Structure formats: structure tokens, C-alpha cells
Amino acid sequence: MGKEIQRKSDLIAATLREIGAKGTLNVTVGQIAKRAGVSPGLAFHYFGDKEKLFLAAMRSILTGFRREVVEALKGASGSRARIEAVLQVSFAKSHFEEGAVAAWLNFYVLAQTSAEAQRLLTIYHRRFNSTLLHDLRPLAGARAEAAAERIAGLVDGLYLRFALDRTSVDSAPAIAQVMAALDIELSAK
Amino acid sequence: MGKEIQRKSDLIAATLREIGAKGTLNVTVGQIAKRAGVSPGLAFHYFGDKEKLFLAAMRSILTGFRREVVEALKGASGSRARIEAVLQVSFAKSHFEEGAVAAWLNFYVLAQTSAEAQRLLTIYHRRFNSTLLHDLRPLAGARAEAAAERIAGLVDGLYLRFALDRTSVDSAPAIAQVMAALDIELSAK
DNA sequence: CGAATTGTTGATTGACGAGTCAATTAACCA
DNA sequence: TGGTTAATTGACTCGTCAATCAACAATTCG
Helix, strand or coil, rough: HHHHHHHHHHHHHHHHHHHHHHCCCCHHHHHHHHHHHHCCCHHHHHHCCCHHEEEEEEEEHHHHHHHHHHHHHCCCCCCHHHHHHHHHHHCHHHCHHHHHHHHHHHHHHHCCCCCHHHHHHHHHHHHHHHHEEEEEEEEEEEHHHHHHHHHHHHHHHHHHHHHHHHCCCCCCHHHHHHHHHHHHHHHHH | HHHHHHHHHHHHHHHHHHHHHHHHCCCCCCHHHHHHHHHHHHHHHHHHCHHHHHHHHHHHHHHHHHHHHHHHCCCCCHHHHHHHHHHHHCHHHHHHHHHHHHHHHHHHHHHHCCHHHHHHHHHHHHHHHHHHHHHHCCCHHHHHHHHHHHHHHHHHHHHHHHHHHCCCCHHHHHHHHHHHHHHHHHHCC
């Protein structure tokens, strides 16, 4: 039944677009269903409730991100280049689209109270750290763990700041800043 | 009319506690009013609507933070010590209390759509940057601007990660990480 | 004191939304 | 073809909540 998969993926896409348009999780399942060209009942049929629908959408963002990272790593050789590739992906345009930004921000809110959201967030944190760590190790040795945490934190922080800064048009300055931080981490004695 | 000021501040405190307890902005004005020992109508009387009440609560967090920074700066001499003082304040225990974390996260969400929230956030960003910049200038010279942006971003990012990490008990590791980043920024040629 | 002003209440309204479910339609298959 | 199952609908229920407002209490002051 490719039908079910299609419908689910339509609903997930509609969820992201609707949340992106309104900025908040306060959108009705009816609005989402309408955007997906489907009846409200179907969304409940496939996802159970609104939170599960949103978490499915968030999971799709996270796996998409993971896929992009893996893809980028294929084309990069050398530790330094691999780290740069990951950072490039982290600030790719697609993550600054309205749906993605709104999803992330609301995901943070939900992570305070939903065990499943908390779980997903922890996985993301760990994976991102260890991806960086893997290639920092040969470059930074014993200081790699701490450096990876700092870079990861910086990525999240700059993402927040740039995503919410309406005056900023593209993410190039954010990328430049993380790259500079990487330089500094690596050149430090 | 000390009465009005008292009531407003009770309502603001109740707002933060209620939001902290629920994690979300989805709390009723009635619940907030009850916590403040007051009728729902009074909250509307004083603040107009729910969003204005929340923004007033957020403003109180921001001015509190500002006050703490100013206070900490009084007791610190030397650029380096002043920066460290600011960073210490940024990760003070009070900012990790439930109400504060929930307020910040929901504030980010609101900043996407509310002009007033956006405005407050921009002011916070600018102020924090320029506070850091002031004392980085003599230490980092021409690289101070970029360094200030990076430190500010790192603070936000680490705050996010630590505030949402249920396994982390205190903020000492976060502080250590920012301090380390500061060291690295300053030691870099 | 009593009138005027200010502060406060809480019942009420009107709108809305999550989730259900009985009914309908499409897809499949023998 | 008809009969069976799966997909899909959308009207409906039941609860909820922001915001209002008419009434009531407290305070101030002449």
C-alpha cells in the first residue's frame, strides 16, 4: 500500500507548511488536513493524535538532516573537510525555511514535557556531537570532546539567532562564524 | 497606587510559574489568575490580553537579567574578569528554573510572529553582544566583533542544550565550556 | 457620614478545536 | 459480477478558553 505512505507523507509536509505559516503548534488538524487535501479524520486515523503527527513531522526533519549529512560526508575527504561539510549542511537554506524553523522552535518547547520529543532531541544532540567528534579527534586529540561540544553548541546558538533575525537574508555569515570558530579551536595550543 | 504594581507583579510571577509548570504558553488566564490569588478578569484589566501578559513576564526576565549583569560588572575589574562575570550571570541557577526556561522557549516561538517579541529579542541580542564587545575590544582588538558574536551564540546554544538536558544537574559544565571558549578566543593569534 | 472614584469579581458568551464514529466510497478479488 | 475489505469522509460531541461586562466591594475625600 503505497497509498498509506503517500498520505502520511502528504500530511507531514502539510504539517510543516501549516506550522511554518502560523509559527506555532496552535494550528488545527483540520487546517493541516485541508492543506494535504484530505479530511481531518484521516489525519487522526493515521497518526492517532496531533502530537504524534507533529513528532512524525519532526522525525522527518531529523532523518532528512541525517541523510544530508551522510551525503555530504561522502564527498569530503580529510577530517577538516568532513567537519566543514557537516557545518555547511547544518546551515543549508532548507533549514531556514519557515516550516523547519517553526518546527524546531516548537520542538524545543515540546521537549520539556513530552518524553518522546525529549528522546528525539537527545538522539540528535548525541549524534551531532559524535559526528563532529569523530573528525575532531585526529585534529584536536584530547581536546576533541570539549571542542565538539562547543562547536555543536555554537551551531545551535547561531542557528537560533540567525533564524530569528529577520534582517538576515542568508546564512553565509553564520557559516563563516562556525568555520572561524573551528579554525580557532584547531589553531589553539 | 502600590496596589496596582503589586497586583501586576503577582500576575507576572504567577504567569512564569504557571508556564513553567505546564511548559507551554497553553495555560489559561484563569489558571494564572488563580495562582496569583485573583480573578481572571483582573488579568485582562491590567494587561489587556494574554500575549501582553506574557510579554510583560518576559520583559521582567530580561530586565532582571540586565540588572544582574550590571550588578556583576560592578564587582569585577579588568576586561577579562568583566567578561567572566557576564558569563557567570548568564548561566546563573535562576535562569534554569522551570519558569525561566519555559518562558524563553515560548518567547522564541512567539518571536516568529509577534513584532513586540521580535523587538525585545533583538534588543536582548544587541545588548548582550555589545556588553561582550566592550570588554573584548581591549583583549582581542580587530577580532573582537566576531569573537563577541561567537561567544554570544555559544551562550545561547549551550543554554538551550543544558536547559533541555534532563540529565544535567547544574550549569557548571556549561560555564566551564564558555570560559574555555573565551580562553581559546583570547589565546588565538 | 455619604458620594465619588477606583479596584475587583466571576458568571457569561461566543467561538473554536480535538477526537470520534457511523456512513460512504474505492479497491480488490474470486 | 457481486461480495468483502480497506480507505476516507465530515458532521457531531464535548470540553475548553479568551475576553467581556454588569455588578459589587473597597477606598478616598469633602
